[in-house]
Amino acid sequence: MILVFGSTGQLAHELRLLDADLLFLSREQADLSRPRECAEAIVRHNPDAVINAAAFTDVDGAEEHESLAMLVNGAAPTAMAQACAAAGIPFVNVSSDYVFDGSGSGAWTVDAQTSPQNAYGRSKAAGEYGVRSAGGAYVNLRTSWVFSGHGRNFLTTMLALGKERDNLTIVADQIGGPTPASDLGVACLAIARKLVEEPSLAGTYHLSGAPDVSWADFARAIFAESGEDVKVVDIPTSEYPRPATRPLNSRMDCSGLAAFSLERPDWRKTVRNIIRSRGNS
Numbered sequence: 001m002i003l004v005f006g007s008t009g010q011l012a013h014e015l016r017l018l019d020a021d022l023l024f025l026s027r028e029q030a031d032l033s034r035p036r037e038c039a040e041a042i043v044r045h046n047p048d049a050v051i052n053a054a055a056f057t058d059v060d061g062a063e064e065h066e067s068l069a070m071l072v073n074g075a076a077p078t079a080m081a082q083a084c085a086a087a088g089i090p091f092v093n094v095s096s097d098y099v100f101d102g103s104g105s106g107a108w109t110v111d112a113q114t115s116p117q118n119a120y121g122r123s124k125a126a127g128e129y130g131v132r133s134a135g136g137a138y139v140n141l142r143t144s145w146v147f148s149g150h151g152r153n154f155l156t157t158m159l160a161l162g163k164e165r166d167n168l169t170i171v172a173d174q175i176g177g178p179t180p181a182s183d184l185g186v187a188c189l190a191i192a193r194k195l196v197e198e199p200s201l202a203g204t205y206h207l208s209g210a211p212d213v214s215w216a217d218f219a220r221a222i223f224a225e226s227g228e229d230v231k232v233v234d235i236p237t238s239e240y241p242r243p244a245t246r247p248l249n250s251r252m253d254c255s256g257l258a259a260f261s262l263e264r265p266d267w268r269k270t271v272r273n274i275i276r277s278r279g280n281s
Contacts, residue, residue, distance in 0.1 A: 002192055003047035005030055005038060005080065006054030010148045011094065014185035015053060023047065027054075032072040035079035042083040049090045049192035052077050059098070059120040060243040066119040073123035078130025085136025090195030090202075092188050097144035097176060097208070099125045102247020105175075107212075109253045110142075110204045118244035128204070137199030139191050141184075144208045144250045145218075147267075148181035149274035158219050159275070162228035172216035172234035176250030177208030183265035190260050201259055206252040209267030221268060226275050 006012040007024040015022055023045065030041045032054055042050060056062060056072035077093045084091040098121035099114040116122045128140045147155040161168060187207050195201060213221070216234045223230045237246060254264045 001045070001047045002049045002051060002189070003042065003045050004051045004053050005032065006052070009053060009055075009057070010146055010151050010153065010181040011053040011184055011188070013150060014148065014182045015051070015188065017182075018185050018189060032076035033068060035071065035076040038076050039079040039083035042080060042089065043087065046087065047089060049092070049196055050080060050084055051092045051188050051192055052080055052094060053188070055094065056120070056123065059118065062119040062123060063243040066123070069119055069123040070126060073120070074126030074130060077127040078134065081131040081134035081136060081138055084138070085134040088136070090137040090192055090199060091131065092139050092141060092192045092195070093127060093131045094184070094188065095128050095140045095142045096121065096124045097142060097250040097252060098247060099128065099142065100247055100250070102249045104249055105251070107251040107253040108206070108249075110206055110256055117247065120244060132204075137195050137202045139195065139202060140204045141187065141191065142204065142206050142252065143179050143184055144176045144252060145178040146181050146184060147178055149278060154178070154215070154218065155222060155271065155274065158222045159226060159278070162223055162226060162230050165230060167231045167233065168219065169233045169235045169239075170216040170219045171237050171240050172214045173236050174246055174248050174250065175212055175214050177210055177212050177252065177264070178218055178267040179207060179209045180265055180267055180270035182270065183207070183209070187257070187260070187262050190262060194260050205256045205259075206254045207257060207262070208250070208252045208254060208264065209270075210264040212251050222271055222275075225272050
């Protein structure tokens with residue numbers, strides 16, 4: 001049995017669709033702001049593997065509530081990893097491109113120096129360090145720009161705005177790989193199961209969708225697929241100030257996925273499938 005922390009987010013939703021036998025823990029059952037509860041839940045259920053699909057995901061909110069973000073994204077995964085290591089249970093922790101500073105134009109490798117530029121990134125980096133230091137069979141899986149057909153994300157936001165507006169200004173100097181939550185779920189399950197058999201594969205890996213694109217061009221692709229006549233006007237990040245600094249370069253080297261027989265997903269196919277399933281094509 002695989003134990004999953006988180007029950008309502010994008011990733012948890014997709015994991016439910018992939019495997020009905022997974023055991024999900026809601027916030028009421030294991031509150032990540034109380035890390036000891038998470039460790040105790042692992043001991044109590046004694047699963048074959050653990051996936052952490054829960055997180056403090058409000059990037060701007062983390063600037064004001066960094067201590068809470070550190071608890072949820074840093075201390076909780078650390079406690080989970082320590083409990084897993086003590087019991088010999090593989091652990092998969094989802095991390096973020098925000099652990100990097102966003103400089104340059106090359107793809108970030110898994111061993112590149114981390115230097116987060118905002119509180120959310122710092123909390124994710126702290127979680128990675130705690131998981132890595134626990135000494136068990138783990139994977140820190142960094143991902144970026146996660147989207148799906150439900151919940152609040154860039155795709156659903158664009159589809160909603162496309163019905164209301166005929167002109168949108170979108171940031172064009174941030175580049176990254178939009179990642180379908182469905183493919184992230186597939187990867188988490190594949191990695192967890194493989195770690196049970198081959199704990200030597202422990203380490204840090206990257207998963208992001210292909211091809212790399214700007215937010216503005218991602219929006220154009222969404223509108224082209226949905227048939228909405230919306231003009232997207234490119235703007236620089238400087239014209240869209242936010243409390244948290246965003247990395248300009250979120251390109252990631254995903255070559256390590258081959259160890260799990262995985263490859264980068266084509267986000268364009270998922271956008272097409274989601275829009276068709278919503279009746280927007």
